[in-house]
Amino acid sequence: MLKIYNTLSGKKEIFKPIEEGKVGMYVCGNTVYDYCHIGHARAMISFDVISRFIRHLGYELNYVRNITDVDDKIIKRAEENNESTQALTERMIAAQREDELRLGNKMPDREPKATEFMQEIIDMIQVLIDKGFAYHGASRDVYYRTEAFKEYGKLNNRKLEDMLAGARIDVETAKEHPADFVLWKQAKEGEVSWQSPWGAGRPGWHIECSAMSTNCLGSHFDIHGGGPDLKFPHHENEIAQSEAATGKDYVNYWVHCGAVRVNNEKMSKSLGNFFTVRDVLAKYNPEVVRYLMVSSQYRSAIDYSDQSLNEAKVALERLYTALRGQAASAEYVPTEFTERFETAMKDDFNTAVAVSVLFELVRELNKAKTDNVAQAKLLAAELLALADLLGLLKQDPEYFLQNSTVSEGLDEAGIQALIDERTQARKDKNFARSDEIRDELADQGIELLDSREGTSWTRR
Template identity: 55%
Template structure:
């Protein structure tokens, strides 16, 4: 029985899909005006984990993760670069896919773009205007009237007065209430625009997810996810839009992953501690980054530092070393077996990857101790549910530190090992030791055994 923490209810609840055997899940994706950062990596990996576990639990999953390809930041960046908006967004969509693929993130069933669903957004805005929940303003914008929706604030757990007091809201004469938010932006010179009943313009940010989720999953679906920073105002506004227009419950379970911190400070460009996925991939193997994200519980804060990533690398190396030393048998997971049952219990408790990873280490210890191919196979199979440990063990252990690793190449290492072997054969132990020192300085660990010398990166 799967239990998930529902942000809307503020408690763990038994997960029961609307349609037995089928889960419909929508996750807010990327605004494509720059390279993805570590926060994006956490969102993609976390909900990839959720997607994988739902499927491993026997559900069919219809997974949607959108792309925002029209937005103030996109328009500004394209103008700064002197390039067309479509060229900018296509370039960064491709970069996003490259980063996601490197991190082992499976492609969702649908990856809709906002610009493909403007008609749906206009239809939704029209329903809200007709119901008196939205109004056109003199400046050409259309706003949602938050005080006309009785449930506004239920996701964040605050009243409209509390939310207003906590926000720095500028007085806008076009709004009926300071917390009203824009659904449709009147056209400005030089910006892309679409025709509408209220004049040319483009959609606001919040309306796009209501329209795209409804198009792909219907008016009422199971799971809506995203980063904790989206809880308010984005997801709060989605609820107001969707439930206001359709008159029924929008989403049953709201899931939010926690914030990224850098050396125990909030990650932000202003503090200069803002890292793109590509910058981190230049220093660390992609699977190390995935493991670093998944061994923390998805709702907890995640502190990024080189020390924490180094620790993740060392831990993942221990697991792969088990698979190198004890070649795994082909194993189909039997959830009634002790390790698998404990792994499942952890994952069924709100996707408890921290405890699930601990089970993997216990399994690795026993596989080593017993030299059991069966247990090593179970280790690999269970880790595969999380998208881990699926590479050749020796290939992982000999991989460079990152995409821009400038250490000794595999060919150079093999050549030095051959020279060392020859030196030892001729009893030139001083030369043998010198070569080992060169390899050690290059971050290479030699392992001498009955079958000869193997190596791995330190």
């Protein structure tokens, strides 16, 4: 049975879908005003793996991940760039999809944009006003009345007054309570806006997800996911809005992935340790980044550094080396490795243990290569099938081993030319030149592997 850690209850629970055989999952996506950073990559990869495994278990999954394409940050960045908000968001959405595909993610079933659900957002706000959960403030903005929702704070297991204790809060005179949050903002002159019963404006961030999720998956669905920074206030506010508007429980299982830290510090532009996915992929093969993300269980914090990426590269090279020159059977026959892999994944998607099973499988594969060719083919097929559930081992082994990092030195043609020269030097018994070429390549991180079939190479 699949067990999922539920943030709402604070414990692992046996997963029981609302509708047998079907799963609805909503994940909070990005606010598209800039390129994706490695924290975004962690969330995107985590929920890609979760979606793969849920489908592997036979469920019919409807995976929805939103795009926030109207927001204060978007408006500010568009003004700085002297471009329209639409031009900015379309450019960033295209960049995000490019990054994701390079990282090996499969796209969600649906990616609703906030701007496509403006009427649904307005309708939900009106319902909240009619029910007494929202009010039109003196500033002409519309606010959510947190004190009216008696269970406010249940996701974070904190009472409303405790959340405010010791905090510095600007009490706007337009608000009835310091914790009240905006549902509809009045637009400033020149800003992008939509007409509403409360004047021209745009929605608050929290209400966007409530409207999109309930319209795409229904008032009550199975799984809601996101990054660790979204638990409060975003997801707490989503619960308050959605349950007040529909009168139903909103979500059964709340799932949050762990944070990414950089050299044991919080990632921050002000600290100079902020890395976009594109920064990283300029130096490392995308699958190295993906391996780093899945080598820890999704709820664990990850420490990003050159050292951790290099360790991920070396580990992934071990898996690819086992497949180098190894044919895989067309038939996948599950063994005890599959059973143990699935057991790990059923325990709250524990990819760390699942990855360790892959290495045990590789040890058996390496043994079988020398004395049981048929068994080696079956084990190679099993390794590829299990790794696919993590989005790993999707490249040709020879290509990966030669391109696990991005080198500014010799390209493949240059490396091959030197290997050919070395092969001729060995035929001519010019061993001094042969050794010289090997050392020259080693200085550039190229390791040569001689065998009866010839010379192959790996970039180190």
